[in-house]
Amino acid sequence: MARLVVVGGGIAGLAAAWSARCAAARAGVALDVLVLERGSEVGGKARTIVRDGWMVEGGPSGFLGGRPELDLLLRASGLENDAVPASARAKRRFLFRAGRLREIKTSPLGFARSGIMSFGGLLRLGVEPFIPRSRRTDDETVWAFAARRLGREAADRLVSPMTLGIFAGDARKLSLASAFPKMARLEREHGSLIRGLIARRGRTSAGPLTSLRGGMQSLPRQLAENGGFRVRCGATVRRIDRADIGWTVSIEGDGATLEADAVVIATEPWVAASLFRPLDASAADALAAIPCPPVTVVALGFDSTARERIPDGFGVLISRGEGIRMLGNLWETSLYPGRGPAGGILVRAMFGGAVDESIGALDEAEMLTLARREVAQLYGLTAAPVFEHVVRLARAIPQYEVGHALRVAAVERAVETMPGLAVTGFGLRGVAFGDAAADGVRTGQNLGRWLATCQIGSTACL
Numbered sequence: 001m002a003r004l005v006v007v008g009g010g011i012a013g014l015a016a017a018w019s020a021r022c023a024a025a026r027a028g029v030a031l032d033v034l035v036l037e038r039g040s041e042v043g044g045k046a047r048t049i050v051r052d053g054w055m056v057e058g059g060p061s062g063f064l065g066g067r068p069e070l071d072l073l074l075r076a077s078g079l080e081n082d083a084v085p086a087s088a089r090a091k092r093r094f095l096f097r098a099g100r101l102r103e104i105k106t107s108p109l110g111f112a113r114s115g116i117m118s119f120g121g122l123l124r125l126g127v128e129p130f131i132p133r134s135r136r137t138d139d140e141t142v143w144a145f146a147a148r149r150l151g152r153e154a155a156d157r158l159v160s161p162m163t164l165g166i167f168a169g170d171a172r173k174l175s176l177a178s179a180f181p182k183m184a185r186l187e188r189e190h191g192s193l194i195r196g197l198i199a200r201r202g203r204t205s206a207g208p209l210t211s212l213r214g215g216m217q218s219l220p221r222q223l224a225e226n227g228g229f230r231v232r233c234g235a236t237v238r239r240i241d242r243a244d245i246g247w248t249v250s251i252e253g254d255g256a257t258l259e260a261d262a263v264v265i266a267t268e269p270w271v272a273a274s275l276f277r278p279l280d281a282s283a284a285d286a287l288a289a290i291p292c293p294p295v296t297v298v299a300l301g302f303d304s305t306a307r308e309r310i311p312d313g314f315g316v317l318i319s320r321g322e323g324i325r326m327l328g329n330l331w332e333t334s335l336y337p338g339r340g341p342a343g344g345i346l347v348r349a350m351f352g353g354a355v356d357e358s359i360g361a362l363d364e365a366e367m368l369t370l371a372r373r374e375v376a377q378l379y380g381l382t383a384a385p386v387f388e389h390v391v392r393l394a395r396a397i398p399q400y401e402v403g404h405a406l407r408v409a410a411v412e413r414a415v416e417t418m419p420g421l422a423v424t425g426f427g428l429r430g431v432a433f434g435d436a437a438a439d440g441v442r443t444g445q446n447l448g449r450w451l452a453t454c455q456i457g458s459t460a461c462l
Helices: 011-026 068-077 108-113 119-126 142-150 152-167 181-190 193-199 218-226 269-276 281-288 304-308 357-361 364-379 404-416 433-453
Strands: 002-007 031-037 048-051 054-057 083-085 093-097 100-103 209-212 230-233 237-242 247-251 257-260 262-265 295-302 315-318 328-331 345-352 387-393 421-423
Touching: 002 011, 002 247, 002 257, 002 433, 011 031, 011 068, 011 218, 011 262, 011 433, 048 387, 054 295, 054 345, 054 387, 068 218, 068 433, 093 152, 119 152, 142 152, 142 181, 152 315, 152 328, 181 193, 237 269, 247 262, 262 269, 262 433, 269 281, 281 404, 295 357, 295 364, 304 345, 345 357, 345 364, 364 387, 404 421, 421 433
Parallel strands: 002 031, 002 262, 031 230, 093 315, 262 421
Antiparallel strands: 048 054, 083 209, 093 100, 237 247, 247 257, 295 345, 295 387, 315 328, 328 345
């Protein structure tokens, strides 16, 4: 029986394990798949904490439905009936600017009246369809693209907060082509963002914002349980080496060395860099150059009296320069059922990221004090929270900064020279939960087919 070892038990690694086994089985090859996870449980950045009637997501709280790869994983894990679409109220999104919450209206008149943009900024936004298509060939930042097409005010007041909400990233550093490829494609194909959005109206392939009844970690947990492969937690991989035939995987602690016909590296970029170091220095350098700044999530639960102050909707992003350190809030109990006790209101506050890396120096007590103060300031609350929970991530969302495509290409070139080795995870081709899951499925399918077509246990695989 052929053996595949997957390093990393996040959604990408588990998806790769499952799809590789399925692809090999369809070709009539039995595949023994072992997932090695250094943590105490699977899930990676997907962390669901249930306590005192509250459900807190320490990482992603949802995904966009309509992706066939996620549908496959939900069926394989037995959770196809556990998908929960977000409430219609999720369409209500807010921005905190100039000292108050402002709803981001989708109608032109409603947006103009929101006070988010000045009159001059609105005029500049309105001429976007007449701005010539760029001829530049360098890797443009998200902010530079937004300023060029929409104006500097829109880049600062709209696009920069949006970038913080998605990447916890700095729009002046992130690569447009890598972080927001769809925006780059709209200009390339239509010459304008506005014309492109109008042309594609009603043709989007993205489904509704969706979560899971048991929380986001329920998918990796159930996939590990029902996916037809083995999982070993508490296993830190120290080194991966080529063997005469296949690969060897060395584990810390017990000194065990496993033999494998193929290996998938599905870890965070900085971990992958250490594993690549003895194999290909250029790929290791490229992976090590992907920053992963700290993020702290503070969940605060309030009783029903807070309903008068906290709007019913998706959440709020915070413009920089408002005297608030928080990046934004999600109003979890407005989005999905079962996130809190009856009448309870759960606010999930995010801190840190690329614009505030010093947040990692604050301990849990300091984070709670900061979160209580800023949430009270944001909504004018006087009541204390009845529930609190802190999740601190020393290295969180990978930052697709300028040059990211070149770094990914360096890793992919190295992998092409090493048959039986594959790389996946949210550090390369998409940070969203759905992106990582889909990349894991594709990576596993390709490796499973390769294992099925080569002669396992011989030099034909090399």
